[in-house]
Amino acid sequence: MDDLAEISSLVLELSDLEVALYLCLAAREHCRIDATTDNINDVANELALICTNTFELSCVIIDCSTATSLDEFCSELIPTGAKRSAGPNNADNRVVNVVIAKNFDHVADMIQLQALELMRSKKLSTHNGFLEAPADFLFIPLVMRKSEHDQPTLNFHLNDHLIMSHFHGSRDDFVYLEESNDWLSDGQLSASSVVRKSQVPPQKGHPSIDRKALGKLQQAGSRVTMGADVVRYHQDISVFLRLSRAVAGGISARSNIYFMKLSKLLAALHGIDYLTPSIVALAAKKVFRHRIIVANPEDDRSLQYGSDLKAVAQILSYATPDTILDSVLTLEAPL
Known part of the structure; x- marks a missing residue:
C-alpha cells in the first residue's frame, strides 16, 4: 500500500x-x-x-x-x-x-x-x-x-x-x-x-x-501538484475576500501561505496528489473562517460619497464569516 x-x-x-x-x-x-x-x-x-x-x-x-x-x-x-x-x-x-x-x-x-x-x-x-x-x-x-x-x-x-x-x-x-x-x-x-x-x-x-505517520502526510502534501486553473481559483478566493465590502480585514499574507499549505495536506488526506476545486473550497472555510473581521456599516467607504447609513446597515446585516465565505465560494470553479 x-x-x-x-x-x-x-x-x-x-x-x-x-x-x-x-x-x-x-x-x-x-x-x-x-x-x-x-x-x-x-x-x-x-x-x-x-x-x-x-x-x-x-x-x-x-x-x-x-x-x-x-x-x-x-x-x-x-x-x-x-x-x-x-x-x-x-x-x-x-x-x-x-x-x-x-x-x-x-x-x-x-x-x-x-x-x-x-x-x-x-x-x-x-x-x-x-x-x-x-x-x-x-x-x-x-x-x-x-x-x-x-x-x-x-x-x-x-x-x-x-x-x-x-x-x-x-x-x-x-x-x-x-x-x-x-x-x-x-x-x-x-x-x-x-x-x-x-x-x-x-x-x-x-x-x-x-x-512516522505524521511525516508521511507532510511529505505527501509537499508532493501535491496543482494546475494553472486551480491556482487561479485559489488566488481568486483570497482576492474576492479582500475586496468584499463585508470584510474589514484579516485576510493577511500569512493566511494565503496557510491556505496553500492546508489545501495540499487536505488533498493528501483524500488520497490524491493533485488539488481539486472542492478541496480548495474546503481549505478556504477552515483557513479563513476565524480570520474574517466583519465590517461595521459606519466604516463603509460608500458613506463618503453620500450613501445612507441605514441602507448600508441593511446590506451588511447578512454578513457573518460563514455567509461571507459562502458568497465568495459561489465563484465559478474550474472544471
Missing part, C-alpha cells in the same frame, strides 16, 4: 477532532477549536484523550478566565511535579507537547502575546527562567461560540498564526468520552490538569498515529 492509500485509509477511522489535530501536527502549525456553551468542557477532555491515546503526546488543559495571570498561565505549561530552574536547557523546564487553553479569548492581551511567542520561537522567558517547547509543540485555543455565527475574538497576531479553525457542535461525537462509563465533564476532575497516557486506557482497535 502506498503512502496516499495508507493515509486515506487511516483517516476513515478518525474522528473530526482527530483529523484536525492530524493536519496541524503534520503541518507543524497551531489551530483553534470552537465549541458551544454546553460542550466546551467535553471538547477539552476529548482533545486531551486524543492527544494522549491517538498521538501519544503529553497534554495539559488550562482553564482560562479574565483573572488568569501570566505567572499562573506559565506555571500550567509544565507537567505537574516538574521543578523549575533558571537553565534554559533543563529538562524540568520543558513544556508539554499540547496545550489546550480553554476560554483563551478571556485572558489579557499580554498573555495571548506570550503564548504567540512560545508558538513562534518555542521558548518563553519567565521570572523563573526559560520555558522550552518541544519540536512537535501544539497550542490549541479552545473558545466558546454563543451562537452558530458567533466569532470569539483573539489577539489579531495570535489569530493570524493559527492555520485553521474547527467547530465541534453539540451534536458531534466524542470517540473517547462516549466509550467511558463516566463523562469527564460530570466528574469531579480539576478543570486545569495534565493528562498523561497512563491515566487513560487506550480504546481497543482505535488507530494510533506516531511521528
